Amino acid sequence: MGKHVVVGSGQVGTHLARKLAAQGHEVTVVTRSGSGPAGTTRVAADVADKARLIELTRGADALYNCVNPQYHRWLTDWPPMAGSFLAAAEASGAVYVMLGNLYPYGPVTGPMTEDLPLSSTSAKAQVRARMWHDALAAHEAGRIRTTEVRGSDYFGPGGTDQGYLGDRFLVPLRAGKTIQVPYPVDVPHSWTYLPDVADALIVAGGDERAWGRPWHVPTAEPLSFRQLGERMAAQLGLPAPKVAQIPWALVRAAGLFSPMLGELKHVRYQFTAPYVLDSSAFQRTFGVEPTPIEQALKATLEG
Structure with a gap:
């Protein structure tokens, strides 16, 4: 060792x-x-x-x-x-x-x-x-x-509450309320x-x-915010949630008072068009596959 x-x-x-x-x-x-x-x-x-x-x-x-x-x-x-x-x-x-x-x-x-x-x-x-x-x-x-x-972008047990798939996503999901995200809800993202x-x-x-x-890093197939919400809700036995985009003008205005929200403008391009990570080189070289997405989502909900 x-x-x-x-x-x-x-x-x-x-x-x-x-x-x-x-x-x-x-x-x-x-x-x-x-x-x-x-x-x-x-x-x-x-x-x-x-x-x-x-x-x-x-x-x-x-x-x-x-x-x-x-x-x-x-x-x-x-x-x-x-x-x-x-x-x-x-x-x-x-x-x-x-x-x-x-x-x-x-x-x-x-x-x-x-x-x-x-x-x-x-x-x-x-x-x-x-x-x-x-x-x-x-x-x-x-x-x-x-x-x-x-x-x-990371997700999983132990993920930060401030992440895109942290409490701001999971709390309204569990409560059956509208999930609000700062970017388009139907764009594929890794x-x-x-x-x-x-x-x-x-x-x-x-x-x-x-x-x-x-x-x-070995990474599963890309999913949109809406797809993530639907898959997580299904695991919880809940109906598909409503996922809505916060108007960008409101995000920009909030960024005037929050340094972290103010930085979202620098990464907005990652969510307005498909953002897909190819991890095949690592998978092929080292024989390592990403955790199946349903298993990973289940652990996230339990974590």
Whole structure:
């Protein structure tokens, strides 16, 4: 069994740390608050403190970047943390596994594959693209070993209440009330199941075939907000719910008072046209399939 350092204990980091610990690994969870699941060593530290992260990663087999700064703080928070991760990976020799996302691709036509250019013009997306390019350059120079695992919008047990399929979706669903969402309700969209994200990170960290390139998390077929509501309601024995789009003018107005709502305009393109993740490369290479959607929805409702 090996030593694994998981930085971040949010919706992905918690699943990852639990799975690694269940496999018998020594797991250290690093967060600013010192939180983390039982069965792990929990450490309070500032990830931007390069010397501290190097110390904590000493002797590790893998270092997982599962940090998730608030979206409106990416420009300020990510660069110093990214520098710490690279320094720790180089000093320790640990495989650096980055939890990425799809923002750097920008608007696309057709399914997204890992060979798409990171061509988004968004400043925040460019920060994430730069993080991957810097890590890949260090890998190609022989200084570190790295990979990035990218998923679409998350759902599942332990998901954030603020997510698209969190309490704002589930509470009215269970109550038989109208589900209100900020985007069109009938556009196909890929949704990535949280336990599948954790499994993909573990595979990527332990299999050298994963290193030196990005991968997409195994993800089931795309579903619209309306389809998700119908399938979840059926599992609960409820009639199909009414799903309605909040007028965009109201969303924009609310964004004047809420930094998080104000950021929705940057990702609106992901929901106004089909947004489809192709994860066939990971599935084919590692023999890993996404959790069947009905099973994943059932676990989400029970979680």
